[in-house]
Amino acid sequence: MYKANVQLLKQVLKELDIPLAIKRYSDRQLIQAAIYLAQVGGVDLGYAFGWRMHKPFCADLFHDLSEDITKSISDDFCLIPELRQKLERIKPLLVVPLYVRINRKDWADLLLITDFLRRKSKFDRTNIEKILKDNYEFLLPYMDKALKCLNKYLSI
Secondary structure, eight states: OOHHHHHHHHHHHHHTTOOOOOOSHHHHHHHHHHHHHHHHTTOOOOOOOEEETTEEEOHHHHHHTTSOTTSOOOTTOOOOHHHHHHHHHHGGGGSOOTTOOSOHHHHHHHHHHHHHHHHTSOOOHHHHHHHHHHHOGGGGGGHHHHHHHHHHHSOO
């Protein structure tokens, strides 16, 4: 990964309030979901997501996260206002809504799976529901809330 791309990735994560420290696999999963949503929201980081192990996944991003991205961000690197505005628009997506009884990583996974299936795979609500029921049944009660949030913050 190029140094400028590492800086951009770090700045995007910082703007979305995603911790840079990767201590657990769940930290990587949260970053995968956040970057996918940022890209769908118009912040092109050049990562291509495909379907792997019952959810969207980007191998290039996974490998880039293997590098030490926690090193300090250069003081002279900042996002242009247009990118910052796009990130501010989608940032509320990554906040778990009231009355949703799952953690942030699981909420982000639900958004990632739901949006990928409807946008990339062109699945309808029934097919998305089936995938969730078969693989992530504990997320199923929150699917409608996720769809409402995706429709509110991301245009399809």
